[in-house]
Amino acid sequence: MSNIREVADLAGVSVATVSRTLQQPELVSPKTRAKVTRAIEQLNYKPNLMAVKFRSGKTHNIVVLVPTVANVFFARVIRGMQEAAAAEGYSLLLVNTMGDSATEQNYARMIHTSQADGVVQLRAFNPFSDNDADDQGLLPMVNACEILDTPQCPTVSLDNRLAAAAMTEHLVELGHQHIAMIKGPASSPLTRERMLGFKDALQAAGLKYCEELMFDGDFTLQSGYDAADRILSQSHPVSAIFCENDEMALGAISRLKAAGLRIAEDISVSGFDNIAFAKFSDPPLTTIAQPAEEFGETAINLLIDVLKGKAKRAVKVILPYQLIIRNSTGPAPAQPVRL
Helix, strand or coil, rough: CCHHHHHHHHCCCCHHCCCCCCHHHHHHCCCCCHHHHHHHHHHHHHHHHHHHHHHHHCEEEEEEEECCCCCHHHHHHHHHHHHHHHHCEEEEEEEECCCCCHHHHHHHHHHCCCCCCCECCCCCCCCCHHHHHCCCCCCEEEEEEECCCCCCCEEEEEECCCCCCCCHHHCCCHCCCCCCEECCCCCCCCHHHHHHHHHHHHHCCCCCCCCHHHHHCCCHHHHHHHHHHHHHCCCEEEEEEEECCCHHHHHHHHHHHHHHECCCCCCEEECEEEHHHHHCCCCCCCHHHHHHHHHHHHHHHHHHHCCCCCCCCCCEECCEEECCCCCCCCCCCCCCCEE
8 A cells, every 4th residue: 555655756745745735735736736646646545534634633524504404495505515615625514403503502512522624504593602713703604594693704695685675576566566475484584684675665665564464484385385375364455475485485376276366367476595496386486586506605615714714804795686587476466366
């Protein structure tokens, strides 16, 4: 079995350079990296990765705290993370936390026990203490999607308020004046921001906000179905429903169609996220597209900057959204449906 000194001799470099190429390839010139790589391949050298990690003090593992892996949007975010992490030599450890704070704190402790280097948190909860911050005041964490209001870590988000306002404006432009909303969990910053955007657009259009047309959900298909059932049982006129994510919108469409309503003709339905199913639903769903994979890629790159000491402050990255108009929304009927 070949050893690291033989690799160094064949490549014409020092043992330290071979070690640096294995541990921190970005610090080695492309020409030198190529020579070391060729020597490794020629000698069929198999480095002891555990020993490399021990010497470097780095595991190259990143813990990803996911509120629920059943959410299709998060699956896309994770895909973006995985590609970005692999490109930098990192592996992901996915944790399906179900939004449990104790679980998140437990896995964040992996940083203290040298089982992982950093954390990407997809929920608005900080699993660390202030004592875990570095000299710059930064935690070994990036917060993405559902955002914490903290200066202790970089964040990656969408302007949910502006995006929700854009969707509401679309419905208003179609003539809808009686718009219901199926919300996410009350504890979620996403729910609050999207509600604010909804109210902004109603106010700008001179329309009255109606608390009776606000219905609770939890971002799942079933909660959308159940909320639509409650909408059907109330007496207020409704011509459109804005759902705070696509899964709830698809659940709502299923219930409304079961009640004999024509989507877009009798009642319009819109969502948020642009998951893959949105394009293929019946009818295709009007929604807000979020760059999910870019969320993941950006979060990983920001975290690696923190771990390498390149980040001097907690930057806030806001990614763009796009209003996608499909066939689930149409002009308001002459008379809104009294459900």
